[in-house]
Amino acid sequence: MVAIASFFWSCTSVKNIGYFQDLEPGVAEQMAAPPEIKVRPNDKISIVVNSKDAQLSNLFNLPIVSHRIGVASDQSLNRNAQQVSGYTVDTYGEIDFPVVGKVRVAGLTRSEIAVHIKHTLITEDLVKDPVVTVEFMNLSFSVLGEVNNPGRFYIDHDRITLLEAIGMAGDLTIYGKRNAVYLLREEGSVQVPYRVDLTSARELYASPAFYLQQNDVVYVEPNTVRARHSTVNGNNVRSTSFWLSLASLAATITMLFVRLK
Incomplete structure (x- = not known):
């Protein structure tokens, strides 16, 4: 039972871990024209x-x-x-x-x-x-959420991509949703959110969020496994650890009954 549960959990999660799953060797992907960073008031x-x-x-x-x-x-x-x-x-x-x-x-x-x-x-x-x-001198962006080294990073050249930003933050953790990376951008007096799917190269390259601008905020949403772990000891009825613990308890009770007989 434990092995079966672990097998199905791994099968459903591995397919969501890889980046650029739609890339084909030798096939070029169209990229959006790279805009240069323009100076704003207070820069x-x-x-x-x-x-x-x-x-x-x-x-x-x-x-x-x-x-x-x-x-x-x-x-x-x-x-x-x-x-x-x-x-x-x-x-x-x-x-x-x-x-x-x-x-x-x-x-x-x-x-x-x-x-x-x-x-x-x-x-x-x-x-x-x-x-x-x-x-x-003071242009920067922030990376938050399920990355290994969240924080604020400075822009020292004209073109920096979302992939570079994630790399500077130490890459996504195993708990980060590859298909739910958000970018919050100041455009005039409003903040505009963009959602990027890192499992799709086509979507990433075509996104306005592929090239970062000053004051951008990148947020990586946690997956369901992380959400389960956020409960007390991670032991709710939806978590893998809950079912593993339940299976272990059942095995222990069975052994006790056998010994009593």
């Missing part, structure tokens, strides 16, 4: 201007940023980089750039901001042949 960015005339270009650099920018290449260093001075985008989507004054950056990507700043410096004859570098 923090760093902007560094370099040129042949270092003394002149330093007029456009915040003191600490010019020495620290570009150092962070992994997660731990990127956390330290959050202490570096930078430009916080105001509610109007602008930053106050040295000498130039107010510059609108909201709705632009990193590369677009760099091009805009460079064009302004050249057209206003402020710096010749400037090289402008723009980096994210």
